[in-house]
Amino acid sequence: MEAWQIERFGVHSLTDRYRKRLNEAQSIIRDALPHMDNPYVAFSCGKDSSVLAYLVLEARPKTPLRFLSSGETRIVHNVDLIINWFREHYHANIQEILIDRVFTEEWAEATWTEQRKAGKHDLEQLNIGGWDGIFMGLRAEESPPRRKSLYYSQTSRLPRFCYRYQAGLRLGMIRCCPLARWTVEDVGAFLVTHNIPVLRHYHRRGLEARTTARLTGNAVRQYILSDIKRDNPQGWNKLVARFPEFKCFV
Numbered sequence: 001m002e003a004w005q006i007e008r009f010g011v012h013s014l015t016d017r018y019r020k021r022l023n024e025a026q027s028i029i030r031d032a033l034p035h036m037d038n039p040y041v042a043f044s045c046g047k048d049s050s051v052l053a054y055l056v057l058e059a060r061p062k063t064p065l066r067f068l069s070s071g072e073t074r075i076v077h078n079v080d081l082i083i084n085w086f087r088e089h090y091h092a093n094i095q096e097i098l099i100d101r102v103f104t105e106e107w108a109e110a111t112w113t114e115q116r117k118a119g120k121h122d123l124e125q126l127n128i129g130g131w132d133g134i135f136m137g138l139r140a141e142e143s144p145p146r147r148k149s150l151y152y153s154q155t156s157r158l159p160r161f162c163y164r165y166q167a168g169l170r171l172g173m174i175r176c177c178p179l180a181r182w183t184v185e186d187v188g189a190f191l192v193t194h195n196i197p198v199l200r201h202y203h204r205r206g207l208e209a210r211t212t213a214r215l216t217g218n219a220v221r222q223y224i225l226s227d228i229k230r231d232n233p234q235g236w237n238k239l240v241a242r243f244p245e246f247k248c249f250v
Contacts, residue, residue, distance in 0.1 A: 005207065009188035021186045024160075025178035029059045031159040032133070032176045039133030039174075042126060043067045043094065045082040046211040047198055048137030051190045052179055056135050057090050063135075064093045066126045070119070071102030073213045075228060075235035077199045085197050097125050102242060112243040116217070124169050133174045139182050142210075150180045184208050200231060225249045 012018055033039070041056050043049050043065035056063050065086065073079060086092040099122050101107040101115035110118075127134075140147035153163040153175075161180040165173050179187070188207050191198060201211050204227055212219060229236040229250055240246050 005188065006192050009185065009192040009207075012185045013189035013193045018186055018189050021182050022190070024181065025055055026059070028159045028161060028176065028178040029055055029135070032135075032162050032174065032178075033060055035158060035162075036133030036174055036176075038129075038131050039135060039176075040064045040066045040095075040126070040131050041135045042137070044137075044211070044213055045077065045079040045199060046137070047187050047191065047202060047207060048139060048179060048182075050082060050086075050196050050198070051182075051187055052135055052137040053086060053092070054090075054190070054194060054196060055178065057086075057092060061090065062093060064095050067094060067096045068123060068126055068213060069096055069098050070214045071098075071100035071104065072215050072239060075232060075239055076215060076219075076224065077201055077211060077213070079199070079213065081197050082199065099125065112215070112220075112245060116215070119214070127170060127173065131173065133176060134170075135176050135178070137179050138177045139179050139187075141183055150177055201227065204231070220246070220249055 039060075041049070041053050041063055043053055044067065053065050057065075067079075067083070069079070083094055083096075086094060099119065101110065101118055107115050138146055138150060140150050150161055154160065155162060155164040155174075158164065158174065159176070161177045163175045165171055165175065184207055190196075191207075198207070199211060201224075202209060205223070215224065225236075225246055228239065
């Protein structure tokens, strides 16, 4: 982040509004943990999941951070900066689940679209292992559908913004979203006051930018390929050698 952003978020960290949001998130986590025997944090190395991971690890230090990655993840983002920080500062148990349909021999002939569609349900791999709770860094500010999900999918007798799944592969699991009411300013204030590093992408595009560990359709149609070409030329060359169709987006 640039100096003016650090100053902006530093000022916000002194406000009553930020302290209220922080206290609320800490309270939700503290009150949710007794309802879970084996929870994990859905970790992406993005700004929201980094804040969430910090807060959960403060409350329960051994909680695993589960990270779904792909063959292109380290070309898209410098995720090891974030992973290594949490391992160094918290001895965090980071469990990376790698599903590579990009550079493995089995998928060598698949187009970008084909391998992307095949990964539609890969996030469910995070739930394998007998988990009964998921901490997620979802925020209502991000989109109307997300806001609707957070405010309407809540289960009585659980803390606010907690929901027990009633069907599907997550049946019985509790989704807990302590950052539901946080804004970008709140997230930035926490990152700045706790000296948590952020991905290169945020330095380029601002903290308002969205990140994913994979090359999604929206990311490719916007600006992520241009950023990769500029910031990681070696990775860009490897990527377009695998998917020549990317050349038309830059």
